[in-house]
Amino acid sequence: MGLRDDVAKVLIPEETLQARVAELGRAINGMYDDADRPLLVCVLKGAFMFLADLTRHLEMRHEVDFMEVSSYGAGTESSGVVRILLDLEQNIKGRHVLIVEDIIDAGYTLDYVTRNLRTRRPTSLRICSLLSKPSRREIDVPVDLVGFEVPDEFVVGYGLDYAEEYRNLPFIGVLKEEVYQAAE
Numbered sequence: 334m335g336l337r338d339d340v341a342k343v344l345i346p347e348e349t350l351q352a353r354v355a356e357l358g359r360a361i362n363g364m365y366d367d368a369d370r371p372l373l374v375c376v377l378k379g380a381f382m383f384l385a386d387l388t389r390h391l392e393m394r395h396e397v398d399f400m401e402v403s404s405y406g407a408g409t410e411s412s413g414v415v416r417i418l419l420d421l422e423q424n425i426k427g428r429h430v431l432i433v434e435d436i437i438d439a440g441y442t443l444d445y446v447t448r449n450l451r452t453r454r455p456t457s458l459r460i461c462s463l464l465s466k467p468s469r470r471e472i473d474v475p476v477d478l479v480g481f482e483v484p485d486e487f488v489v490g491y492g493l494d495y496a497e498e499y500r501n502l503p504f505i506g507v508l509k510e511e512v513y514q515a516a517e
Contacts, residue, residue, distance in 0.1 A: 336499055340489070340506035345481055347503040350491060353480045354383065357461060358390020360478055361431065364459070367394045371429040374421065376446065377401040379435030382492035382500070383463045383480075387433065398423050404442045415445040430455040435492050436464040436483075440472035447474060464488065464505070481505075487513060 365371045370393070375384040377399050388397065401419035430450060437443055443460065450458055461478040468485040483505070489495050490502030495513055499506075 336502060337506075339499070339509055339512045340502070341509045343504050343506050344483060344486070344488060345505040350480075350504065351386065354386045354463075355390050357478055357480055358387055361387075361461065362390075362392050364477075365393050365395070365429060365431075369393065369429045371395045371431050372423060372425060373397045374425075374430055374432045374450070375399050376432065376434045376442070377419065378500070379492045379494065380433050380463070383435055384433045387461070396423070400446065402442055402446060404445075415442050417449070425450060425453045425455045428455050429457045430459070432458070432460045434460065434462040436466060436488070437462050437474060437476060437479075438466050438469045440470050440474045443474045443476075444472045463491070464493075 373384060373388065373395055375381060375397060378401065384397065388395070398421045399419060400417065400421055402415055402417050404415045432443070432446060432450070434443060443462075447458060447460070459477040460474070462476055463480040465476065465479045465482050466485060467482060486507045487495065488505050489499035489508050490504050490506045492500050493505070494500045495508055499508070
């Protein structure tokens with residue numbers, strides 16, 4: 334039995350994902366130029382695949398840095414308690430910063446990250462999220478670019494995980510309830 338057997342349905346096929354990532358790249362190209370030299374901040378671990386594909390569509394000079402934050406623990410719902418596990422290596426004061434996120438669920442993580450980064454005085458701070466789950470939003474975080482809105486289902490693939498698995502699936506799929514209910 335493989336990982337794909339645990340997926341109830343494919344929500345966003347690989348081809349659709351890649352086409353939308355290219356569109357987001359074109360939109361970002363319109364937001365910045367070489368002189369801006371934006372810093373893309375990848376929120377680990379879920380956004381790494383999205384960032385890797387997204388940067389291939391960017392035409393301006395840019396840099397990449399990483400933050401790892403946690404608000405889930407081992408469960409399927411945000412705990413609301415956000416911790417920084419890995420902070421940026423670079424000083425962002427006076428920089429154009431684009432946060433690259435995998436999914437916005439309740440909004441706690443992104444709210445915390447944006448408030449934290451704003452205290453470091455970047456010139457601009459924008460957000461690009463591959464997925465948004467508006468039905469679960471508890472904190473409204475203004476997002477500049479969203480790839481797809483998804484229903485209130487547990488999604489995996491393309492960097493998104495459940496218990497550190499399923500990140501390698503090339504699509505966004507809905508995990509079968511019995512997979513995560515058995516562990517809870």
